[in-house]
Amino acid sequence: MNWPVTIAMRAGRTLLLILCAAAGTTLLVRFAPGFFSDSREMDAKYAPAAQDEMDAEHSQHQTVSQIAIEEARNFLAGGFGMSRQYRVPVAELIGARIPLSALLLARGIIGGWLLAICAALPVSSLRKGGVLCSLPFTVLLAIPTAAMATACILSELGGPVLVLALLVAARDFKFLRSLLEGAWRSPHLLQGRALGLSPRVLVKLHILPNVLPQLCALTTLSIVTALGALVPIEVIFTVPGVGQLAWAAVMNRDLPVLVAVSLLMACVVGFAGMLSMRAPILEAA
Amino acid sequence: MKRRIALIALLLLVVGAVLVLRWSPGGYAAQDRDSTMAPFSAQHWTGTDELGRDRTVRVSAALLIGLAGATAAAALTTAIAGCFGLAAAFSPSWVAALLIFLSDVFLSLPWLFLLMMARSLLPLTASPLDTAVATFVVLAALGWPACARVIYRGALALRSAEWMIQGHACGLRTRQLVRLHLLPHLRSLLLPQFLICVPAFIVAEANLGALGLGVGEPLPSWGSMLLELDNSALLARSHWVYLPIALLIIVLLTLESFATEVETHA
């Protein structure tokens, strides 16, 4: 297949993914309980004002088609509309937060991978005591994100990057160790060992090329894991990033923000998917 | 050998929990309001919680509920991911592309709202056990896509492996191929997924308590006990609040060593 067609297909796929994500998010949020409600309604003082606002919202967004038309109009105008909770354009709101979250994600994922690989390579080559050596990672798996983050805050050690890296590491370690163990036991490696090749040569020439395609697929998994952990971590550490915004949007049923966030998610997931698809090309090369 | 030790440890935990529940005089809901957050005593071996309920009994009940719910849900979600990955790997390329596309869409949607809808469909008077079951089922139904792609990649590599081709040539049927060759090889991917899902689901169950799902009062929830660890006020009052996480680590270790042993024996 020649490359213009490939690029066109990739772009088409991403576009379709974005459309599906937008449509799905709109449906989910619109029909979730509490779409037409405002926490100020319970406050006797501010209830009438909140009620007026809700009525206006209700008349504008009665049906899904109304919402869809407005969203389409916003996209064509190059934005995502106005945030319901902050009353400012969503693009402005999210734009300022993306770099912060992206940096946190990148640092967390790279840190997590380094940690997981550093631990998994030696542990997977052990013949005994594997379970014991992986104990720290099992402990990390068991600790809830919130507890880990709070411990960091209370002890004044480490921040969001550390927690994210540990979470990613704990999850990736299990997969990596499994993959690498399989690789160490493969026949050509046994032969390599028997020939007395140094571990570094073994890792470089035999193990890494062998597990590379699956490592690439694993990146998808760690990106998704990190995205999931981003929300609690940003909320607890009060990092003014996309995750924190997304959580506030969920609690306020802020549809325009949520649609924008799920579009971002779709882009990241699509990108991660492409990463894992690059692998065969590398292999062929 | 190790496998047997792990199995025995797990059994001991479960049997111990059942016995504690059988013998406890008050049950997991009885509130002794005059001794809240009590330390160790002959009556309460691991003290009491904030409402004066015996911690040993509550942790035992939570262990049974959580273990049953989370392992079942984790097994289910791993099975779905496995089927999905295999189906994608062994079907024509356009079906595979469609399936992978579906999993990508699935990953980018805010499913939290689906959970809220699920809660609003359940009656408010649904018993705590019913909501717990519903929660674990929903978790299992939503947990698979992250891992599906990894399994798809793994299965794809296997499809073109020489021994598969040989298997085909020998006239093995697809079902036999899957059972004899594919599953043992995919286990290295399925197993970590399962092990990761167990604690993730236990905590997720408690987090969903905020949406009215999860294990409701007065049933004890393992996840809620774990979430108490982010409350410094509580940590300062008793060290027994670390008991649930210690148990979770033990359970994970036994599950892990049991499962890895199975793998090496296979």
Place this chain on the structure above:
Amino acid sequence: MRSLFRSSILCAGLLALTSSFASGQAAPRQPGEIAWAIHYDPKTFDPAKVDEQASELVRYLTGGVLLRLNRQTQQPEPQLAQSFRISPEGTLIVFKLRAGLRFSDGAQLTSADAAWSLRRVLNPATHAVVAEEFLSPEAVVIDTPDALTVRVHLPKRIIGVEKIFDEIAIEPANRPSEGRVTSGPFAVADYKRGQFVRLIRNRNYWRRDAAGVQLPYATGVRLDILNNREQEISLFLRGEYDLIDTLPAEYFGVVAQKSSSAVHDLGASLNTEQMWFNQSPAAPLPEFEKSWFRNRSFRVAVSQSIHRADLARIAYNGHATPAFGVISPANAQWHNNGLKVPPESIADANKILAAAGFHRGGNQLYDAAGHPVKFSILTNAGNPARQKMAAMIQQDLAQIGMQVTIVALDFPALIERLMHKQDYDVCLLGVSNAEPDPSSMMNMWLSSSANHQWNPSQKTPATEWEAEIDRLMQLQASSPLPRVRKQAVDRVQQIVADQQPFVYLVYPNVLQAVSPQLRGVQSSILSPGPVWNIDSLRREQDRPLRGSL
């Protein structure tokens, strides 16, 4: 193999380097500023458009007002106005402004600015929440006979009209600035959404202390937007924050242990925690269930079987006061001291239920038609004290054979059930009362109101006693005689205690943490708590500088 381990260690070191950036608020610290945390972003800085509590706080700290309600004496005190006078029939208010007033940008403040600000609030296009308190805002007329006099003509007397002016900030005429140009102690300087609001001192603030020193003492105020209790408390204990204005009961002990002089339990607040039964005819509940909830005996029996002292002691670690009525004893002026309430007694509750046709079968209570008495208690997620109370009430009600399930929902979903669908059995929530005057509770008590929780928006009162409450509340809102008002409010309290539409549980105590470094604090249980006299607060020492954030 050794080289493998060596490279692993190298990688781990690299990781440590990449991840060595800790969290922390990015707001720049200024010497002499007072800092604390608010839990969410203010929605607006326009003082006329304030419609939630974070914006209200910013308006309080920045807006200059004609009168301020002293949060200790609860009496109005002149501020920008040097004096004010209300005519005997209550329809004319005359304010005399101080001479030489200036805005924070140096421009003169005259009666024209005051009149413009008042008219802006009264204008329906502004959608100001405060305007509602004038009852018929379109009929209010403002005029300015001279540069220092403002006259407000009301169509008819409004009880407690002075306190409305506490909420109207005077802005420069025709130059609304979203709090950047103010006549109050501070002005908005900087705002980063989701991070902080910074206010700076107004150099032209009118007030001086007894020694003639220009107020406010503080050079500024930093409000960090922080919705994490653990972090807030740890920053307070480290001296980064000067106060915590509502400390959760469970953390009181932790803070007291580390800094006992900093925490204060000021006793019962004006707020109430209560549960109520859904009596709305529109509720999608089976008829028999609605008939339980409309049955006075049923409600009284439930109220009698709840151990309120246990709730206060366990759910609030002792930092709450058992509640039996609408008005908290902290509100000494309006609390009914002779209130007769059904006593807490399981035996009495059983007797009343039996008399009302309910019967026991084993541990389960059945109604006359044989339906088992089962219902759910709905509450909001994220309030540990409420969830503990719900679990305790579940046990208490099990003693009289009622089977209760507890459901915690997030706020939007909860409100949809409460306010729009009436799809719930029993709800456990709190009501916060910002003002001691019962007129502020009108919205809750009038049967026609949407906030009349147990049966909202009634066309005509569903019961005799609700009709009587309607009459009494209208009477207290219109009578100029304090004695008549007090009698009416006492009677309302007694009706509520007899009928138990709201089963009151506790009055949470006012818990505050104030740094010993902060001088000039006059505690108050009224909002905004310890900072109500913000212009006279001063930090003793500069904050310890922290090397890395």
